[in-house]
Amino acid sequence: METIKFKTNIKCGNCIATVTPFLNEAVGEGNWEVDVKDPKKVLTVSAVDAATVRQAIEKAGYKAEPLN
Known part of the structure; x- marks a missing residue:
């Protein structure tokens, strides 16, 4: 799994x-x-798919943008 970082x-x-x-x-x-x-x-996640993480965050009522 890769590590993905998001600004939230x-x-x-x-x-x-x-x-x-x-x-x-x-x-x-x-x-x-x-x-x-x-x-x-910054949200740091060990995940396969950034879209899955964003969907989970948005479902909870928050925003997440991938950091480069």
């Missing part, structure tokens, strides 16, 4: 709690983390 609007612990079930279902527990201290709120 996930800002706090409550936001992480909201996206957790969606990301755990999409990529598996322990395969992702959000750095809320980074100004870009």
Whole structure:
């Protein structure tokens, strides 16, 4: 699996709690983390498909744009 990074609007612990079930279902527990201290709120995911991750984030009500 490759590691993919996304710029998100996930800002706090409550936001992480909201996206957790969606990301755990999409990529598996322990395969992702959000750095809320980074100004870009970077989500790092071990996943096969960036589109799957984006769909999970959007389903939870947040936005994610792949970082280059």
